[in-house]
Amino acid sequence: MSEKILEVRNVSKTFPGVQALKDVSLDVHEKEVLALVGENGAGKSTLIKIISGVHKADSGEIYYLGKKVNFKDPTEAIASGISTIHQELNLFEELTVAENIFVGNVKGFSFSKKKAFKVVSELLDSLKFNIRADEKVKNLNTSEKQLVSIAKALFLNARIIIMDEPTATITEYEAERLFEIVKGLKAKGVSVIFISHRLEEIYQIADRVAVLRDGELIGVKHITEVDREELIRMMVGRKIEEMYPKFNRPEKETIFAVENLSVGTFVKNVTFDVRKGEIFGIAGLVGSGKSEIALGIFGHLPANWSKMVLNNNELQPSKNMLEHGIALVPEDRKKMGLVLELDVTKNIVLQNTNEVSRGLHISWKKAKVLASEEVKKYSIKVTSIYQKVKTLSGGNQQKVVLAKVLRKTPRLVMLVEPTRGIDVATKVEVYNIVNRLANEGVGVIFISSELPEILGLCDRVLVMHRGRSMGILDRHELSEERIIKLATGVDD
Amino acid sequence: MSWRKITAKLREYPAVVGLVGVVVLFSLLSDRFFTLSNFVNVLRQVSMQAIIAFGMTVVIISGGIDLSVGSVFALSAAILASTIAKGGSILLGILAALLVGAGFGFFNGFVIAKGRLQPFIVTLATMAIARSLTLAYMEGMPITGFPSSFRFIGAGDILGIPVPVIIMFSLLLLMFYLTRYTKFGLYAYSIGGNELASKLSGVKVDLYKISFYILSGVLTAVSAVILTSRLNSAQPTFGVGYELDAIAAVVLGGASLSGGKGSVLGTFFGALIMGILNNGMNILNVSPFYQDAVKGIVILTAVLVEREG
Numbered sequence: 082m083s084e085k086i087l088e089v090r091n092v093s094k095t096f097p098g099v100q101a102l103k104d105v106s107l108d109v110h111e112k113e114v115l116a117l118v119g120e121n122g123a124g125k126s127t128l129i130k131i132i133s134g135v136h137k138a139d140s141g142e143i144y145y146l147g148k149k150v151n152f153k154d155p156t157e158a159i160a161s162g163i164s165t166i167h168q169e170l171n172l173f174e175e176l177t178v179a180e181n182i183f184v185g186n187v188k189g190f191s192f193s194k195k196k197a198f199k200v201v202s203e204l205l206d207s208l209k210f211n212i213r214a215d216e217k218v219k220n221l222n223t224s225e226k227q228l229v230s231i232a233k234a235l236f237l238n239a240r241i242i243i244m245d246e247p248t249a250t251i252t253e254y255e256a257e258r259l260f261e262i263v264k265g266l267k268a269k270g271v272s273v274i275f276i277s278h279r280l281e282e283i284y285q286i287a288d289r290v291a292v293l294r295d296g297e298l299i300g301v302k303h304i305t306e307v308d309r310e311e312l313i314r315m316m317v318g319r320k321i322e323e324m325y326p327k328f329n330r331p332e333k334e335t336i337f338a339v340e341n342l343s344v345g346t347f348v349k350n351v352t353f354d355v356r357k358g359e360i361f362g363i364a365g366l367v368g369s370g371k372s373e374i375a376l377g378i379f380g381h382l383p384a385n386w387s388k389m390v391l392n393n394n395e396l397q398p399s400k401n402m403l404e405h406g407i408a409l410v411p412e413d414r415k416k417m418g419l420v421l422e423l424d425v426t427k428n429i430v431l432q433n434t435n436e437v438s439r440g441l442h443i444s445w446k447k448a449k450v451l452a453s454e455e456v457k458k459y460s461i462k463v464t465s466i467y468q469k470v471k472t473l474s475g476g477n478q479q480k481v482v483l484a485k486v487l488r489k490t491p492r493l494v495m496l497v498e499p500t501r502g503i504d505v506a507t508k509v510e511v512y513n514i515v516n517r518l519a520n521e522g523v524g525v526i527f528i529s530s531e532l533p534e535i536l537g538l539c540d541r542v543l544v545m546h547r548g549r550s551m552g553i554l555d556r557h558e559l560s561e562e563r564i565i566k567l568a569t570g571v572d573d
Numbered sequence: 574m575s576w577r578k579i580t581a582k583l584r585e586y587p588a589v590v591g592l593v594g595v596v597v598l599f600s601l602l603s604d605r606f607f608t609l610s611n612f613v614n615v616l617r618q619v620s621m622q623a624i625i626a627f628g629m630t631v632v633i634i635s636g637g638i639d640l641s642v643g644s645v646f647a648l649s650a651a652i653l654a655s656t657i658a659k660g661g662s663i664l665l666g667i668l669a670a671l672l673v674g675a676g677f678g679f680f681n682g683f684v685i686a687k688g689r690l691q692p693f694i695v696t697l698a699t700m701a702i703a704r705s706l707t708l709a710y711m712e713g714m715p716i717t718g719f720p721s722s723f724r725f726i727g728a729g730d731i732l733g734i735p736v737p738v739i740i741m742f743s744l745l746l747l748m749f750y751l752t753r754y755t756k757f758g759l760y761a762y763s764i765g766g767n768e769l770a771s772k773l774s775g776v777k778v779d780l781y782k783i784s785f786y787i788l789s790g791v792l793t794a795v796s797a798v799i800l801t802s803r804l805n806s807a808q809p810t811f812g813v814g815y816e817l818d819a820i821a822a823v824v825l826g827g828a829s830l831s832g833g834k835g836s837v838l839g840t841f842f843g844a845l846i847m848g849i850l851n852n853g854m855n856i857l858n859v860s861p862f863y864q865d866a867v868k869g870i871v872i873l874t875a876v877l878v879e880r881e882g
Contacts, residue, residue, distance in 0.1 A: 381773065403775040411773055418773070420766035422833045431763055432774035434756050441755040485774065 084111045086272050087132070087163075087241060092141030094127055101127040103296045104141070109241060114263060114273045116287035116304075118280070119316055120476075120504030123293040125276050129243050132274075133165040134158035146240075156185075164234035165243040168250070170226045174219040178205075181218055182233045204232055208262075223367075224255035231262065235271070242266065243274040248282060249502060252366040253532070254569060260286045278502065280309055281533065292316055317506050325512055325537030331359035336524035337493045341387040344370070344377030347548040348384075355493070355524040360515060362539030363528040365568050370548040371528050372412050375495040378402065379409045391524075392492050403432075406492035410482055410499050414475075418482040421471035425463055426452035428470050429485045436488070455484035459510075476507030483514060493524040500534060512538055532561050546570045588826050588842035591875055595846055599853035606856055613735065619848035620741035623841055624796040625815055626822040627748045628789030630840040633823050634752070635785050636765035636832025637685065637692035641677060642793045642819055644703035646812030649673045649794040651707050654716035654807030663723050670794045677703060678790025682783030700816070708809050717806040727803025737799045744792065748837040761785060765832030821868070822847055825875050846871065 087109040094102040102124045109115050119125050130136040132143065134152030143150055145161065152158040155165070172181050179201035183192065201214040210228045218226060227247055234242050244263075248256040263273055263286055277283055283290055284304060292299040292315040299315045307315075338354035348370040355361040365371045377384030380402040389396045396405055411417035419428055430437060430448045437447040452466040459480040463473065470481055479499065487494070496515065500508045515538065519525045529535050535542055536559055544551045544567035551567040600607040625642050632639045653670035657663060677699060684695050729736045752758035760781045763771040772778045801807045820830075825843030828835025850871060854864050 379773075401775065409773060411770075416767070417769050420763045420770055420833070422766045423762060427759060427763070431759065431771065431776065434759065438756055441751075441757055443754055443756060443759060445754070 085109070086111045086146060088144040089128070089132065090142045090144065092128070092131060092138045092143070094131060094136065094139050096127075101296050102131070102138075105293070105296075105298045106141075107291055107298060107301065109272050109274060110289075111272060112267050112270055113288040114267060114275055114286050116283040116290040117274055117276045117293065118278075118283060118290060118312070119293035120506065123316075123504075124296040125293055126245070127296075128293065129165060129245065129274065129276065132158075133163055133243060159234075159237055159239075162238055162240035163243070164237060164239040164241070166227060166230040166234065166245065166247060168245050168247075170223070170230055172218045172226055172229060175217065177215050177217055178212055178221075178229050178232075179214040181229060182236050186237065201232070201236075204236060208232060208235070208265075210262075222251075222255075224251040224259070227251070227259065228262070231266075235266075235269075239271060241272045241274065243276075245276050246278065246502075247275070248277060248279060250367070252368070252530070253565065254366065256282065278504075279531070280312060283312075284309075313505060317504075325534070326509075326516060330520075331540045332357045335390075336522070337389075337391050337526075339378065339386050339389045342374065342377060342384060342389075343386070344373045344382050344384040348373050348377065348545075349548055351543075351545075351550045353543050353550070353553060355526060356540075357522055357524075358519050359540045360519050360525045360527050360538055362535045362542035363526060363545060364532065364535045364542050364564050365530070365545030367530055369545040369568065371530075371545045372497045373548075374545070375409060375411075375497050375526065375528055378495065379407060381409075408486045408491035408494045410486050410494065410496040412497040412501075414478050414482050418485075419470050419478060422469065424467045424469050425456065425461070425473075425481055426466045428481050429455050429488065432485045433488045451488070455488060459484050459514075474504075476503040479503050479507065479511070483511070487514075487518070490521070491523060493526070494518060495526040495528065497528045498530060499527075500529070500531065508534070532564060535564065536561065544568050586827065586836070586839050586842060587875070587878065588839050588846060591825070591846050591871070592842050592849070595849050595853065595871075599849065599856070603853070603856050606853055611852065611856075613733075613738070615845070615848050615852045616738045616741070617735040618852065619844050620735075620737040621796045621799050622815070622818050622822060622847065623741050623844035624744055624799075625789075625793050626819040626826075626840045626844050627744055627837055628792035629816075629819040630823050630826070630828060630835055630837050631748070631752065631758075631761050631785050632692075632789045633820070633828050633830060634765045634832060634835045635761040635782060636768065637782070637785065638696065638820070638830065639678075639681065639786060639789045640693065640696040640816045641681060641699040641703055642789065643812035643815035644700045644707065645674055645677045645790055645793050646797045646800075646815055647707040647807075647809065648677070648703045648710070649797040650801045650807040650811045651711050651716065651809070653798055653801055654719070655710070657720070657723060658716050658718045663720070667798055670798055671791055674790035674792070674794030674797075675787050676790070678787035679783060681790070682786030685786070686779035686782040707811075711807070711809045713809055715806045715808045719802075719805060723802055724805060725802070727799045727801070737803070740795070740799065744795070745837065745841055752837050757781070757784065762833060765834070767833075818847065821872055825872060846875075 085108045089105060089107045092102055092105045105128060117125050127136065131138050134155045134157055150161065173184060179197040182201050183197045198214050205212055205214060210232060212221065212225055212228060218229065221229065231242065247259060266273055275287060287304050289301055289303055290307065290312065291301045294316060334357040335354045336357050340352045342351040343349050351374060363371045363374060373382060376382040380398065380400045385398055391405060391407065415421060420431065426448055429452050433451065434443065437444050437451060449466065456463060456466055461477050461480045461484065470478055500511050515525055515527060527539055540556050541553055542559060542564065543553045544564055546568055547570065554563060605611065629639055629642065649670040652673050653666045656666035656669045681696055681699055684690060685692050726736055731739060752761065760771065760776050763776060764778055764781060768778060800811065822843035823835060823840050824830065825846055826835060826839030847868065850868055854867065
């Protein structure tokens with residue numbers, strides 16, 4: 082058994098209205114990957130923020146390298162060797178890789194770009210990161226930016242690197258590469274705390290897994306000692322018999338069909354149809370053009386097609402497909418789905434003003450009834466229907482989006498990454514909603530980068546690669562390997 | 574109303590606290606301040622600024638800004654004055670002025686929405702254009718010579734209440750309704766809060782944006798009609814700096830220049846604070862050289878306090 086490098090002892094933290102952490106004790110060993118899992122709101126972020134000096138614990142202690150520490154801010158934690166790689170990757174877009182790594186670490190006033198370039202080039206080479214030190218960060222993709230952050234942490238002699246959901250925004254291929262790098266870090270004597278929603282990858286890289294639920298540490302297990310079922314049970318506190326309940330029965334009848342769809346200059350000649358009662362999936366890596374398909378059909382991105390039919394009506398490209406009964410649950414709920422400063426009622430009403438208004442006048446009495454119905458229907462957890470949506474958890478925010486989009490039953494609904502960043506229990510609720518829609522005869526297009534849900538939920542799957550359709554797989558042809566091959570362009 | 578409800582309301586309108594503050598301060602410093610006639614006086618002085626600021630509020634809530642109001646004010650006044658001076662009816666003159674306001678508002682909104690340009694730049698340009706057109710049209714000279722009945726709008730009163738004050742309160746009521754109880758208002762907040770989400774929810778974003786700027790232009794013209802009537806002349810230098818006064822009132826009223834926040838009632842209180850500061854400092858004989866500095870400090874303090882809250 083290796084040495085303990087970090088010990089969290091009886092840490093508690095309360096925010097106004099919530100106890101975020103209750104008496105949590107946890108060790109991090111040398112040269113290990115410790116996975117931290119739990120639903121949204123379980124306390125993962127609070128815990129890492131306390132370890133990395135962003136928040137102060139109300140009670141409890143933290144021992145690092147055998148000594149009690151009390152970091153006053155993240156800078157002090159980083160200087161001591163605890164670096165955090167945040168999801169939003171706090172890099173300076175307009176600066177080069179070398180400058181980014183040196184920012185905040187220049188001693189004195191003089192700064193030699195040349196020297197920085199040389200030092201960083203050597204560092205990147207030694208890590209086998211295929212990135213140029215003089216490249217501007219804005220020209221890098223998310224995965225490369227993560228590598229820059231990792232390089233920066235190592236440059237600062239990090240002993241512990243905390244990664245906050247690093248795979249949420251990168252492709253599977255890039256994730257594989259990241260895992261290799263994480264294993265390399267271990268060999269270098271660095272410990273990694275790895276936060277993730279995806280159980281598959283935890284089995285791939287973690288040595289131990291710690292489960293948080295409602296601010297409490299439910300347990301820490303060696304990865305070999307715990308199976309998926311049990312892990313999920315620990316996370317949600319109840320057994321999920323079936324993550325992907327299927328009760329829809331695809332019929333022969335076609336609801337929606339599009340031929341030779343092109344979106345912008347990227348997506349070309351995509352043809353598919355959606356049948357009644359079917360959940361039609363679109364899979365592919367990030368940037369393969371799958372979300373563009375939805376935005377193109379919806380009328381948000383410039384698109385054209387040789388023929389598009391919805392419920393036997395032929396449709397021409399138009400800016401307002403909503404009026405034809407085509408609904409969209411967009412990819413990024415904060416950027417595209419919600420007005421965060423407005424309350425739950427206003428967000429739901431926004432797409433349904435016709436139901437509560439006469440002319441310009443809005444009846445807030447009717448809006449209240451409407452919002453209460455939806456909050457009940459989707460069991461959205463709110464203190465009041467006038468709560469601002471920015472204060473809701475990710476899962477509840479997504480439910481507000483669903484309520485808003487589905488209030489008026491659409492003929493065709495396109496859901497883009499509808500379960501990204503939400504907890505397991507809410508994911509299952511989303512799957513149930515999708516199933517119900519298909520059963521009610523709504524055409525459903527389910528677009529996702531997460532293979533398990535594509536495999537678990539969809540009846541047929543179109544796989545995208547670099548803006549082209551690589552083929553449509555039937556349910557009996559569906560397998561992870563098959564989809565990955567198509568999605569990475571390895572067609573045999 | 575319970576104490577908690579009152580404090581919650583105050584949080585919604587932080588300008589009220591500032592307003593009470595300046596009223597108490599000037600009341601203590603001068604016995605000429607806290608009188609009914611002085612308050613009526615303040616309201617009349619404030620009315621023109623407030624009316625412009627009402628329109629600016631909606632534009633700022635929607636995430637925009639309208640720098641052209643001062644110049645559009647001058648051009649509306651010029652067109653109004655010359656129409657009446659040339660023998661047109663008062664009504665025709667007013668319609669012409671409102672049309673100038675609406676026209677510039679439409680132009681601003683159209684270029685911003687369809688051209689996907691930043692409101693700051695677009696209205697900075699129209700600010701210059703409208704001012705230049707005004708100077709050219711008036712050849713740098715004031716326009717006077719109206720029938721005496723025209724004076725009623727700016728200088729008359731009904732049952733002792735000045736007409737501009739009545740106009741201001743009517744518009745306040747109308748704008749309160751528009752922003753709180755209509756799609757127009759809901760969309761102003763939603764577009765300012767998240768334009769993309771509004772668009773994907775089916776909101777006709779361009780159409781509404783254009784309408785916000787038209788409203789701002791029209792209210793500016795209404796204000797120009799009042800001042801022209803009150804001074805019985807139109808001057809080419811009318812409205813210089815009015816955009817900044819309007820923005821100050823809106824921000825004092827709790828709006829954020831990044832959009833999605835603010836209220837017409839708050840703006841009204843904001844405009845009142847500015848008006849009372851002017852009035853109080855004049856009563857106290859504060860040198861005009863220092864008056865703007867005081868106003869600047871008040872704005873900064875207000876914004877800092879609101880940030881904390």
